[in-house]
Amino acid sequence: MKRAAVFGSTGSIGKQTLSVCREHPDEFSVYALVFGHNIEEGTDQILEFDPAVIGVYDEACAKEIGARFPGRNVVSGSAVNELAALPEVDTVVNGVSGFSGTFPLIKALDAGKTVALANKESVVCAGGLVRAAMQKGGGKILPVDSEQSAVFQALSAGRREDVRSIILTASGGSFRSLPYEELEKVTPEMAMKHPNWSMGRKITIDSSTLFNKGLEVMEAAFLFDASADEIKVLVHPQSIVHSMVEYKDNSIIAQLSVPDMRLAIQYAMTYPERIDCPAKQLDLTMLSGLTFEEPDTVRFPALPMAYEALKAGGSLPVAYNSGNEAAVERFIKGELLFTEIPECVAYAMERIERVDINDMETLLHCDKEARRMAYEFAVKR
Ligand code: NDP
Ligand code: MG
Secondary structure, X not given: OEEEEEEOOOOHHHHHHHHHHHHOOOOEEEEEEEEOOOHHHHHHHHHHHOOOEEEEOOHHXXXXXXXXXXXXXXXXXXXXXXXXXXXXXXXXXXXXXXXXXXXXXXXXXXXXXXXXXXXXXXXXXXXXXXXHHHHHHOOEEEXXXXXXXXXXXXXXXXXXXXXXXXXXXXXXXXXOOOOHHHHOOOOHHHXXXXXXXXXXXXXXXHHHHOHHHHHHHHHHHHHOOOOHHHEEEEXXXXXXXXXXXXXOOOOEEEXXXXXXXXXXXHHHHHOOXXXXXXXXXXXXXXXXXXXXXOOOOOOOOHHHHHHHHHHHOOOHHHHHHHHHHHHHHHHHOOOOOOOHHHXXXXXXXXXXXXXOXXXXXXXXXXXXXXXXXXXXXXXXX
């Protein structure tokens, strides 16, 4: 029986992680449940999973949870991140959204834990610090992001030095074929709908701008120690092939399944074992076709910008990520057009001080600066 700490339990990844735990009560128990604000969902989860420890980032929400569950161990504020290091915890699932996912990740790795990692913003912004924590504490990361899980599985087919390229697939988002003039009119409501996956708000918008794929290019570079030149992206609207690895002999190994995150979450939690999964079986005879095409980097500049950030390293990936987090917030508030999101991020990337990220203080400073710059970006209308 593995004892899990589920970070971001009230979100899309968190709820699907709990669905996996519900399906396999003999394999997993939920030792710690951690969420941000959603007290109603959190309350239902506490009643169902009876965790030994509850973490609520928001202080006021933590008080309310404490009142609803008198005598229970409720931790709040930044102390919540310490729960990732509890000796009783075997697996930490990191489904926190955004830059904040960096803190529990580093705590967990420092303490030698295995982390099923959905949060990609952490390894994009803090790759060096994350690697140092792994080396110091002996913790390891198993990828949850479906593309990285697919690559991880495909890499087991050969030797790393025989890999020619890592091919990440992208659904292309909802606006794959919209002309630029139409892209300008995309509203937050339109961007919050994804054709194939049901996900949290921020990642859904990132999927439609291709910032999600840009973050995944950098995530893959970190996870598989790959250079920018080794990572390619192909648009595959059916979301059946979750990613591929091409070897030197022209052989391509792909991982296929229905688009259901529970598969990748469960694999990261049971690795190297495979067990029955609540995700449906893929019926290959029902597929009408699998198509692949080059992404349109003119209408979707987020992708070339990610390669630029990856090649530069240091503070540029932080400007890319945190500039985008702030730009998405502004887009949701109606302050930016959809097409201004990449312009706003480019503004932050051009202006951020180019420094190496060797400590937490520098990381936090760059994150703050990138957000400030993204808010400073003035629209021309
Ligand atoms: P959601 O927005 O659905 O959920 C985010 C979770 O994190 C919620 O539990 C939320 O708590 C909590 N949270 C939000 N902000 C903070 C914060 N500042 N501090 C602590 N906790 C916080 O996101 P998703 O589940 O969609 O995504 C989570 C991560 O997984 C992202 O990094 C995303 O890129 C990645 N991912 C997601 C996929 C998906 O299918 N959803 C697929 C692949 C990767 P509350 O709501 O209670 O405030
Ligand atoms: Mg993904």
